[in-house]
Each structure stands twice: as structure tokens, then as C-alpha cells.
Amino acid sequence: MLAVARDALRVERRGELVAVQWQAMASPCELLVATRDLDLARRLGEVAAGEAWRIEHKYSRYRDDSVIGALNHSNGVPVAVDPETMLLLQFAARCHELSDGAFDITSGVLRRAWRFDGGARMPDAVQIEALRTRIGFDRLRFEESALIVPPGMELDFGGIGKEYAVDCALALVLREFDGAMLVNFGGDIAANHQPDSGPWKVGVERPDAHGAARLLLDFGRGGLATSGDTHRFFEHGGKRYGHILDVRSGYPVEGAPRSVTVAAACCLEAGMMATLAMLQGAGAEEFLAAQGVPNWCLR
Amino acid sequence: MQLKPKPAAGNLRAGLMAATCALLAPSVKAQGVSGADEFDNASVDTGLLYYQEDKGRVRSIDAIVKLSHDFGDERTLTATGSVDSLTGGSPNGAVAQLSPQTFTTPSGSSLVATPRPRGEDDDEHGKLYTIAPGDQPLDPSFRDLRVAGDLTWSQPLGIGNKLSANGHLSVEHDFQSASTSLMFSRDFNSKNTTLGVGVSGELDVIKPIGGVPVAGSDYTLFQKSDGTENKHVLGAQLGVTQVLARNWIAQLNFSVDSSSGYLNDPYKLVSNVDVNGVTQQYLFESRPGSRQRRSVWLGNKLALGNSVLDLSLRYGTDDWGIDSQTVEAHYRMRVGGSMYLEPHLRWYKQGAADFYRMYLTGADAATSDKSADPRLGAFTAKTIGVKLGVPLASGGEVGVRLEAYQQDPKTHTSALAGLAGLDLNPRLRAVMLQLDWKFGF
Amino acid sequence: MKPLLRAALLLAVAGIAGCSTVGIKPWERDILARPEMALDASPVDTSFDEHVYFSKEATGGGRGFGGGGCGCN
Numbered sequence: 070m071l072a073v074a075r076d077a078l079r080v081e082r083r084g085e086l087v088a089v090q091w092q093a094m095a096s097p098c099e100l101l102v103a104t105r106d107l108d109l110a111r112r113l114g115e116v117a118a119g120e121a122w123r124i125e126h127k128y129s130r131y132r133d134d135s136v137i138g139a140l141n142h143s144n145g146v147p148v149a150v151d152p153e154t155m156l157l158l159q160f161a162a163r164c165h166e167l168s169d170g171a172f173d174i175t176s177g178v179l180r181r182a183w184r185f186d187g188g189a190r191m192p193d194a195v196q197i198e199a200l201r202t203r204i205g206f207d208r209l210r211f212e213e214s215a216l217i218v219p220p221g222m223e224l225d226f227g228g229i230g231k232e233y234a235v236d237c238a239l240a241l242v243l244r245e246f247d248g249a250m251l252v253n254f255g256g257d258i259a260a261n262h263q264p265d266s267g268p269w270k271v272g273v274e275r276p277d278a279h280g281a282a283r284l285l286l287d288f289g290r291g292g293l294a295t296s297g298d299t300h301r302f303f304e305h306g307g308k309r310y311g312h313i314l315d316v317r318s319g320y321p322v323e324g325a326p327r328s329v330t331v332a333a334a335c336c337l338e339a340g341m342m343a344t345l346a347m348l349q350g351a352g353a354e355e356f357l358a359a360q361g362v363p364n365w366c367l368r
Numbered sequence: 369m370q371l372k373p374k375p376a377a378g379n380l381r382a383g384l385m386a387a388t389c390a391l392l393a394p395s396v397k398a399q400g401v402s403g404a405d406e407f408d409n410a411s412v413d414t415g416l417l418y419y420q421e422d423k424g425r426v427r428s429i430d431a432i433v434k435l436s437h438d439f440g441d442e443r444t445l446t447a448t449g450s451v452d453s454l455t456g457g458s459p460n461g462a463v464a465q466l467s468p469q470t471f472t473t474p475s476g477s478s479l480v481a482t483p484r485p486r487g488e489d490d491d492e493h494g495k496l497y498t499i500a501p502g503d504q505p506l507d508p509s510f511r512d513l514r515v516a517g518d519l520t521w522s523q524p525l526g527i528g529n530k531l532s533a534n535g536h537l538s539v540e541h542d543f544q545s546a547s548t549s550l551m552f553s554r555d556f557n558s559k560n561t562t563l564g565v566g567v568s569g570e571l572d573v574i575k576p577i578g579g580v581p582v583a584g585s586d587y588t589l590f591q592k593s594d595g596t597e598n599k600h601v602l603g604a605q606l607g608v609t610q611v612l613a614r615n616w617i618a619q620l621n622f623s624v625d626s627s628s629g630y631l632n633d634p635y636k637l638v639s640n641v642d643v644n645g646v647t648q649q650y651l652f653e654s655r656p657g658s659r660q661r662r663s664v665w666l667g668n669k670l671a672l673g674n675s676v677l678d679l680s681l682r683y684g685t686d687d688w689g690i691d692s693q694t695v696e697a698h699y700r701m702r703v704g705g706s707m708y709l710e711p712h713l714r715w716y717k718q719g720a721a722d723f724y725r726m727y728l729t730g731a732d733a734a735t736s737d738k739s740a741d742p743r744l745g746a747f748t749a750k751t752i753g754v755k756l757g758v759p760l761a762s763g764g765e766v767g768v769r770l771e772a773y774q775q776d777p778k779t780h781t782s783a784l785a786g787l788a789g790l791d792l793n794p795r796l797r798a799v800m801l802q803l804d805w806k807f808g809f
Numbered sequence: 810m811k812p813l814l815r816a817a818l819l820l821a822v823a824g825i826a827g828c829s830t831v832g833i834k835p836w837e838r839d840i841l842a843r844p845e846m847a848l849d850a851s852p853v854d855t856s857f858d859e860h861v862y863f864s865k866e867a868t869g870g871g872r873g874f875g876g877g878g879c880g881c882n
Contacts, residue, residue, distance in 0.1 A: 106840075156391050163387035167380050236392050246842065338388040342381070360381045415853035419861060432856055452860070560832030609848070614833050615840045619848055623871055665871035669846050676845045684868040692868040700845055708845075718867055744867055755854070769854065775865065800861065804853045 078114050080107055085266050089114025093121035094231050096255025100242065103249035103264035113246055117238040121254060124234040128157075128226045130177065140216060141223045147215035157226060157233065158209075158216070164229075164341055165206045171348040172341075173206045176316040177225030183314065183321070197319040204316055232294055232340030235259045239336075251288075252336075258293040259336040273330050273365065284330065284365055292336035296343035297328030297367075313347045324351030326366040333362055409438040415804035422797040425506065426456040442530075443523040452514040457506030461636035461740040463727040464790045465647055469499045473509040474635050475578040477590040494578065504794055507635065514540035528555040532566075545572045549603075562609040568625075570601040576634035583654035584736065587637055597630030615671035623665070628658040638740040639727040645784030647727075653739040655723065661686040676700045689722035690744065707758045712771065714751035720744065726779065726792055742793060746778035753800070764807025771800040 079090045083101070087110035090099045100117040102110040129135045133142065136154050150158070161174045178200050182192035203221045210217040218224060226233075231254050239252045239259045251260040251269050263269055268287040273295055286293070296313065315322045325347045333339035342362055349356040357364040413434040420427045432450040439445070460471060472479055476494020485493065499505045518536035525531045532551040538544065549568035556563065574580075579592030603625035611617050632655050640649040663684035670677045682694040696714040703709045721744040723737035732738070753771030760766060773796075780793035833841075840846060849855055849872075863869040 160387050160391040163383065163390075167383050167387075233391070240392070334385065335388055335392060337392065338384055341384055341388070345380075345384075362381065413853050415857060417857045430857060430860065432853055434852060434856075448856075450856075557832055611832050611841065617841055617846065617848065619872075621872060661868070663868065663871040667848055667872060669848060669850075671840045671843070671846060676843075676850075678850075680872070682868070682871045684871065686867075688867075690867045692866070694868070716862075716866060721867070743865060749866065755851075767851075773861070773865075796865070798861075798865075800857070802854065802857060804851075806853070 078111065078118060080111050080114065082107070085264060089117070091118045091121070093118065094125050094234065094254060096231070098254045099252075100238070101251040101253070101269070102246070103266075104246075109246065113242045113250070116241050116245060117252060120238040120241050121234050124230060124237065127153075128230050130223070130225055130227070137224055137226060140218050143218050145217060145220045147217050150216045157229070160337075161226075161229065162206065164345075168345050168348060170206075170317060171315055172228065172344060173204060173316045174224055174226060174228065175204050175206050175209070175222050176314060177223045177227070178203045178221075179314050179316070179319060182319075201316075201319045228344060229337065229341065231255065232257050232292070232336040235336040236292065256295045257336050257340055258288070260288065260290050263289045273328065273367075284367070286330070286332075286365070288332070291332060291334050292339040293330065293332050294336055294340035294343050295328060295330040296340070296347045297326075313344065315348060322348055322350045325349070326353050326368050328367040329353055329357070330365040330367075331357065331362055332364070409440070411436045411806065411808040413804070413806040415802060418801045420799055421456065423794070424457050424508075425796070426454060426458060426510065426798075428452055428454040428456075444521075446520045446522075447517070448519075449517045450515070452512075452516075454510065454512045454514075456510055457508045458510040459742055460505050460507040461633075461638055461653060462505040462650055463639040463641070463647065463740065463787070463792050464499075464502055464504050466501050466786060466790070468501055469505060469647070470496055471499070471505065471507065471637075472496050473507060473578075474576065477578070477592070479588060502790055504792070512540050512542075514538060525552075528559075529553070542575050542577050543572065544575075545570060547571070547601075551605075553607075560611040564605075564607040564609070566605045566607075568601075568603040568605075570603075572599040572601075572629075573597075574599065574630055574634070580630075581634055581652040583632055583652055584738070585652055587650035587652060599627060599629035599631060601625055601627045617669050619665075619667045621665045621667075622662075624660070624662050626658070626660045631655045631657065631659060633739070633741055636739065636741050638725060638738050640733045641727050641729060641784065641786070643729070643784070645727075645782060645786030645788075649733075651728070651733070651738070653741065654737050655739055656688065656737055659686055659688055674702045688744075690719055692716065692718040707756065710755040710757065712751065712753040712755065714749075716749040716751075718745075718747055718749075720746040720778070726782070727787075742775075742777060742796075745793065747775050748778070749773065749775045755802075760807070762807065764805065767802075767804045769800070769802040769804070771802075773798045773800065 077091055081088055081090075085103060085105075087102050087104055087107055088099050089102070089110055090097065091114070092098065098118070098121055100110070100114045102113055104110055126132065127135055128137050130137050130141065132138050136151070140148055164172045165174075179197070182196050182200055203223075205222075208219055208222065235252050235254050235257045236259055239250065239261065242250055242252070243261055247261070249260070249262050249264040251258060256273075258271060260269055268289050271286045271288045271293060273284040273286065313322050313325065314320065329343045329346045331339045331343040331346065333342055342357070342360065346353040346357050346364070346366075354366050357366070413436070415432045417430040419430070430450065430452040432448065434446060434448045436444060436446040462469065462471070470479060472494045474494070476496070478494070479496065481496055495509065497508055516536065516538035518534060520532060520534040522530065522532040530553045534549045536545070536547045547568060547570035549566055551564060551566035553562050553564035555561070573596050575596045579594050580597055582591040582593075585591045603623065605621055605623045607619060607621040609617065609619045632653060634652075636653045637650045638653050639647045640651055641647050661684065663682060665680065665682045667680040668678070670679070676699070678698040678700070680694075680696045682692075684690075684692045694714070694716045698710055698712045700708050700710040721739065723735070723739060724744045725732065725738055725740055726745070727740065728738060751771055751773045753769060755767055755769035757765055757767040775796040777793040777795070780791055782788070782790070782792060844850060859870065
């Protein structure tokens with residue numbers, strides 16, 4: 070666990086709970102603990118925050134000294150991969166296959182063409198085609214537990230990193246305390262069980278206006294994740310595009326809901342299910358109904 | 369080899385659930401490899417104890433190492449090794465006199481000084497020692513090195529049950545012991561109540577230095593036989609642990625055990641005195657061939673703010689007529705940020721065994737069981753101590769503990785002329801200094 | 810039966826009989842989770858003490874199954 074500066078965490082009471090808050094992964098993060106003991110909550114918060122920062126530092130594409138940085142600058146030279154990264158790669162492989170290629174962690178290079186800052190500039194087709202030659206999960210190779218990333222290709226764990234961190238952080242605090250706890254990293258949520266006073270109350274943001282929750286969900290345990298375009302989107306010709314890109318075309322998915330929230334056994338599963346639903350575009354609701362998971366789509 | 373995804377098979381949701389499980393289950397442990405290892409699954413506890421009695425009596429140095437490894441899923445293996453080294457004088461059971469007394473160390477077979485045969489040292493040949501008038505007879509040759517080890521395996525058995533098995537071996541110059549125990553416990557009431565039951569067995573092999581004396585026989589005849597004696601002990605225990613409040617947990621244990629075999633101390637004597645208190649004869653002590661003990665123990669841990677009070681009571685009895693009561697308290701308080709100070713008080717009272725005698729007079733010399741071992745007499749013992757614990761930056765803890773122990777026998781004088789003014793059962797005082805260090809890795 | 814023994818037995822019976830009402834919720838175990846609240850929080854201290862008292866007094870143990878025997882009693 071990385072050393073936690075004491076003032077990096079904010080601890081406050083909320084009724085029967087204590088909330089510990091910090092900033093990580095470009096999101097407001099919090100740990101809610103069903104206890105009256107502020108010291109206990111702070112200690113648990115330090116564990117959760119430490120885990121969030123550890124994963125952020127390890128898989129951040131903005132740092133050269135992170136695992137992702139090392140892989141992305143390897144230029145075709147084999148790089149030794151630790152067990153945790155290996156497991157994440159295997160998970161990404163499985164998701165790539167389950168989505169028939171639509172989910173691809175090598176698609177990060179497309180962000181050079183697409184800027185989802187609410188602007189209106191549409192990238193040109195030539196640029197997108199050039200970037201698409203640098204995408205393809207199947208082109209990653211292994212040699213004696215070292216990973217070879219072909220020159221020009223990049224890995225990006227952005228699509229799974231936050232949800233993974235949520236589940237890992239919850240697992241760690243559960244080793245210290247078995248009371249009701251909820252981990253929330255910017256809307257990606259996991260909880261072990263609900264407090265004595267009743268289910269957790271979770272609000273899912275309304276796509277049109279920030280801050281005013283549209284959906285209020287009763288959440289007991291497991292994972293909850295939301296995939297949506299409320300913060301990161303692109304508008305062109307009157308049409309609004311979400312930030313989920315379909316790597317098979319190089320363009321954002323069309324007809325997707327503005328926001329998909331999925332509940333599952335853990336945050337990682339919920340998040341991936343929400344992402345896969347978004348990738349279905351107009352068929353998102355049908356897709357989720359076929360999978361039989363509790364979901365809330367907002368259009 | 370290519371990291372090629374396997375062909376999709378079946379239900380997407382099931383596939384996703386399986387993929388998530390595969391990622392999350394081992395990944396919490398895998399962190400250790402990346403250098404972010406927060407949780408230790410192995411721990412080491414070591415300690416060194418220096419024990420010293422007053423008036424040139426027993427001194428010992430003990431060292432212990434406990435290693436504990438968590439294999440996950442609440443399965444743990446604990447291995448303990450210890451070494452004790454004892455020296456000093458120990459009462460030989462005879463009573464003080466107004467005139468000097470001469471004894472031989474256990475390997476001796478004569479009270480007349482004889483030249484030592486070539487090839488034999490004092491240990492094998494025996495050495496005479498003389499006790500000054502008025503002094504309690506102490507055998508100065510008390511010396512031993514004991515090595516012991518044990519292994520305990522603990523694991524869950526289904527949901528809410530736990531099984532624990534232990535094996536122990538102990539070896540010293542004249543005594544070897546092997547024992548084993550099995551303990552089963554079950555949780556009830558959301559883990560607020562735990563019921564435990566256990567059984568244990570022990571087999572001891574005793575090979576006294578100088579041979580096994582005929583119990584109750586005249587000391588000066590040195591009637592000893594070569595060979596070994598055995599003792600076995602069977603024990604059972606029933607315990608209830610109950611959470612009484614958010615800051616209070618208590619445990620109640622009922623224990624019984626039954627020993628049979630050679631229960632004597634082969635080196636201890638009893639003085640047989642005349643009507644004036646003058647020793648006429650020394651006899652080897654003789655204890656019954658069996659002993660059955662029962663005890664009830666109640667322990668409590670109570671958190672008061674940042675401090676913790678540990679209070680325990682014990683009541684014991686056995687068929688030798690020894691009743692005892694124990695009250696013990698520790699109070700751990702936080703000092704200087706993260707250190708702790710823990711004062712300790714213990715009060716213990718014991719009644720004498722039915723066959724205990726400070727010395728024998730004509731009448732009861734004929735009784736079959738007799739012992740003058742002060743440990744079987746009536747006394748009150750008090751302990752006062754304090755421990756300082758200092759946590760280390762690396763995650764372990766270092767501690768230093770100082771204790772003072774005092775044993776006050778109930779009877780230690782006699783009205784007989786030849787014993788007048790003598791302290792026949794002096795008070796025992798001892799100090800203990802302990803250093804300990806625990807850490808995880 | 811000795812009064813102390815009787816009191817102890819009553820406590821045990823009360824403990825088991827009242828077990829459905831006495832206790833805490835699973836999320837209230839924070840204080841009990843502290844290492845110093847374990848019933849045997851300092852096993853090295855306990856080991857040494859029990860060895861000393863076993864060799865100087867006639868009553869041994871009672872709190873749990875310890876190691877095994879030694880020749881000191």
C-alpha cells in the first residue's frame with residue numbers, strides 16, 4: 070500500500086455511517102462504513118485509498134514508470150509481466166472474445182483522433198484508418214511470460230481499471246472489518262452487505278443536467294456500475310456521440326443509451342456488462358434483457 | 369505463444385462471471401509480487417526470559433520462538449521451539465536443623481566421601497554438600513537443559529466449525545514427554561457464542577539421575593534401581609466463549625485431567641524428627657500413584673476507551689486435597705502515541721496436599737504417602753509486574769517485561785525445641801525479565 | 810458444591826441460555842477485532858508465565874491446552 074498522507078482523506082459522519090473521501094483515478098472516491106468509530110473508518114479509508122492509488126499508479130497511461138507506460142514504450146521488445154497484470158490481460162482477452170472483438174484494450178490510440186470534450190470537430194476518415202492499423206488485441210504476443218506489444222500499439226486499461234480497483238479495495242477492507250461497507254469510485258460501486266438501517270441509497274446522474282440525480286436505487290450488495298456520456302461526449306451535426314468507440318469501425322457507437330447502469334455480483338462484472346451493452350448501440354436494452362441482469366438505461 | 373482468446377462458448381453472462389472470478393480471486397494475493405505487500409500471512413513471535421530466585425536458588429534462562437503461517441481459508445500452522453536452561457539450588461525437602469547436615473547429590477550413593485573413579489565426573493559419581501545450621505537444605509546441583517517443540521494445525525471444518533490438532537515433545541536430561549491434543553469448536557448466534565471441546569493425552573518417561581529410589585525408603589540406604597518410570601495423563605476440556613458487549617468478550621473453561629504412574633519427585637526427601645525436632649532419619653518421598661484434577665477458569669477482555677482490561681479467575685481442586693484460587697489482572701494502556709504500558713497483578717492461594725508434611729514425627733512416619741515438597745504446601749503467592757510494548761515502523765512489536773513474584777508459605781515454624789527459632793519454610797522471591805519481539809512477513 | 814464453582818456454572822448456563830439475546834451485530838465487531846482484545850493477546854508472555862507457575866505451584870493451566878509436560882513438577 071502506498072503511504073497515505075493524513076490530509077489526503079476527508080472523514081465525516083453521515084447519520085449512522087462514516088464517509089471517507091479522497092480523489093483518485095480522476096474521480097471523487099469514497100468509502101462508506103457502517104460504524105460510529107471515526108478512527109476505524111479512517112483506517113479502512115486508508116486501505117481503500119491506498120489500493121486505489123496503487124492501481125492508478127500501476128496502470129496509468131500518463132506515467133512512464135507505470136506498467137502500462139513500460140509496455141507502451143517497449144517498441145516491440147518483450148517486457149516481463151507480473152501476475153496481476155497477467156490476470157488483467159487474460160480478463161481483457163476473454164472480454165474481447167465475449168464481445169466479438171468490440172471490446173479491445175488496444176483501442177486507446179483512437180483517442181488521438183477523438184476528443185470527447187464536448188467539441189464539434191469530426192476527425193477525418195484517413196486519420197481514423199491510420200489509427201485502426203495500430204489496433205488489434207490478437208496481435209499481442211507472449212514469450213515466456215513476457216508480453217510483446219508490436220511497435221505503434223498501445224494498451225489502455227481505462228475500460229476496466231476503475232471497476233477492478235473498486236472490487237480490490239472492497240476485498241482489502243473486508244479483511245479488516247466485516248461490517249457493512251460501500252466503495253464508490255466515481256459511480257463504480259461495490260458493497261458487501263447493506264447496513265442494519267436498510268439498503269444503500271444510490272443516485273444515478275441524469276444525462277441532461279449534472280448534479281440532479283434522476284434514478285434513486287436501493288442497493289444491497291454486489292457491484293453497480295454506470296457507463297454513460299454525461300461527462301465525456303462529442304456533438305456533431307446535432308448528434309451526440311458517447312465516448313465508447315467501436316473498434317471495428319473506429320467511430321463511436323451509434324444509437325447507444327445516454328447512460329446504462331448495471332447491477333451484478335461485483336463491480337467489474339457490472340462495469341463490463343454496462344460497456345458491452347453500450348457497444349450494442351440501439352440494441353442495448355434488448356441485450357441486457359437477454360442477459361437477465363438488473364439494469365437501468367436512460368435515453 | 370499468442371494471447372489468443374479461446375472460441376466463445378455458451379452464455380455471455382456466465383462467461384463474464386467466470387472471467388471476473390478468475391481475475392479477482394487470486395489478484396488480491398498477487399499484489400505482493402508488485403511490491404505492494406500489505407498483508408503478512410506469516411508471523412514470528414520470539415521471547416527471552418531471565419528468571420532468578422533469591423538466596424542462591426534457581427536461576428533460568430528461557431528462549432522461545434513461535435512461527436505461524438496462514439495458508440489462506442483460515443488454515444494455519446504454528447510451530448514452536450523452546451530452550452530452557454536451569455541452574456541453582458532447589459530445596460531437597462529435608463527440614464532445617466540447629467546442626468549441620470550432609471547430603472549427596474542425586475547421582476551419589478554414599479554419604480562418605482570416596483575418591484572419584486577415573487572416567488566419572490561429579491555428575492555421575494555424586495558430590496557431597498553440607499548445609500549450615502539453620503539453613504533450609506538446598507541441593508546446589510540442580511541443573512538442567514530442556515528442549516521442547518510443538519506443532520499445531522488449525523482449520524475450518526465446514527461452516528462455523530474449527531478443528532485444531534497439536535503435538536508436543538519435550539526432552540531434558542532425566543525427563544521426556546510427548547503429548548497431543550485435539551480441539552473442536554463451533555460458532556453460534558452470529559459468532560457471538562463459541563462452544564469448544566477438547567481432549568489431550570500425555571506420556572512421560574522419567575529416568576532419574578542416580579536411579580529410581582524406592583519410595584518411602586531410608587535415604588542413607590540408597591535403595592535405587594536403574595531404569596525408567598512412566599506417567600500418563602489424560603485430559604478433557606469444555607469451553608464457552610461469549611461476546612457480552614461490543615467491548616467485552618469472556619470465556620469460561622471447565623478442565624479435568626487424570627494422571628497415573630510415577631508421580632514422585634525422585635530427588636525429594638522428608639525428614640523424620642523426634643519429639644525434640646532432631647532429625648533421626650531421611651526418607652525418600654512417596655506420592656500416590658494417581659491424581660485427578662478439576663478446574664474452572666473465567667477470562668475477560670474489556671475495552672475501556674483505548675485501554676484493555678484482562679481479568680481472569682480460576683478455581684482448582686484435586687483428589688490430593690489441594691484447592692487453589694487465582695485472580696489475575698492486566699491493564700493495557702496507550703502511552704506516548706503508539707506504545708503501551710501494561711501493569712500486571714496476580715494473587716494465588718493454595719491449600720496443602722493431604723500428604724504434605726514439613727517434617728514427619730514418629731506417628732505419621734508410618735503413613736504411606738508423604739512429601740515435604742514446598743510446592744505441595746499451603747501458601748499465598750503474589751505477582752506484580754509491568755510490560756512496555758513498542759510498535760516498530762516495519763510493522764512488528766518489541767516488548768520488555770519485568771515481574772516480581774513472592775510465595776509466602778502458611779506454616780514455616782515449629783514448636784519443637786530442636787526447631788525453635790528456625791524458618792522451616794522460607795518465603796520465596798523471584799524476579800523475571802522478559803524481552804520479546806514479534807513481526808510478520 | 811463450592812460457591813465459586815456454582816457461580817461459574819450459573820454464568821455458563823446463563824451464557825448459553827441467553828445466547829439469542831446477548832451479543833452484537835456482525836458490523837459491531839470493530840473493537841473486538843483489535844489484536845489486544847484477543848483472549849490470548851501475548852502468547853509468548855503466557856507461555857513463559859505458565860511455565861514458571863507450573864513449576865512453582867501445584868495447579869497448572871486451566872485456560873486452554875498448552876504445550877505438554879516438563880519434569881519441573
